Amino acid sequence: MSTGWRFALSRRWLGYLALVVIFAVACVFLSMWQLARRDEARAAIEVVERNWDAQPVSIDRALPELDEFDATEQWLPVTVSGTYLTDEQLLVRGRPMNGAAGFAVLVPFLLDDGSVFVVDRGWVPTGNEQDAPDAVPAPPEGRVTVTARLKPSEPVLAGRSAPEGQLATINLGQVEQLVDRPTYTGAYGVLAQEDPLPAETRPAATVRPEPDEGPHLSYAFQWLVFGVMAFIALAWAVRQEYRARNEDDPDEMARAEKRRAKAAKRSPSDADVEDALLDR
Incomplete structure (x- = not known):
């Protein structure tokens, strides 16, 4: 029916x-x-294109406060002068490059006013027989002028730890506690240039991010x-x-x-x- x-x-x-x-x-x-994710990716690409090749500015202009950072200034080059605190060097775990496991090399940089600006000097591979690099190239000694590109501090990741002398993330608050000096905690610098040049070949440099939406x-x-x-x-x-x-x-x-x-x-x-x- x-x-x-x-x-x-x-x-x-x-x-x-x-x-x-x-x-x-x-x-x-x-x-x-x-x-919305695409808009975020495009905004990140615009930041790289605007800041990567910009003329370096003073750190006081880019970071007027130790604990503040404007995300639109990521990758902006800054120039600082001072001395590397080589004895305070830190390694950041879990930093792959081109498919190889390795570490980022962080060296606190003491400025003339007594504050510390953290510099990421580059990447070194994990050692052949231990969970640490076989060797870490030393930074230049004495007074150095550094040009570095700004990146924001990273958060602490729950459940991740690291042995002495290493960090799980580039959390600048943790670095400040270790160096026990006034430290820029809003941003750190990814090394672009050093003057004078180091005696040893520096760790592998960070490359410019590819524009990928x-x-x-x-x-x-x-x-x-x-x-x-x-x-x-x-x-x-x-x-x-x-x-x-x-x-x-x-x-x-x-x-x-x-x-x-x-x-x-x-x-x-x-x-x-x-x-x-x-x-x-």
């Missing part, structure tokens, strides 16, 4: 519709989140497509049940016959298949 489309208003199908709507709304929010835009479109596909799938399911419930309806029987006729036209006959095999 024909029931028409009344079944689509049943509690079961309205429940399906509610689930699809919830799923589609979630897809929209996930798409917006991916677009990531796949966020394509992911955003994919989430929207998933939301649309959910409605298409629901419509297909409703249509299938309609056909099952109304198979004795004359109009539906006529439509079913037309579908079978079209399918038969699209399907090759046995003779066509045999001819195709003989032609090979």
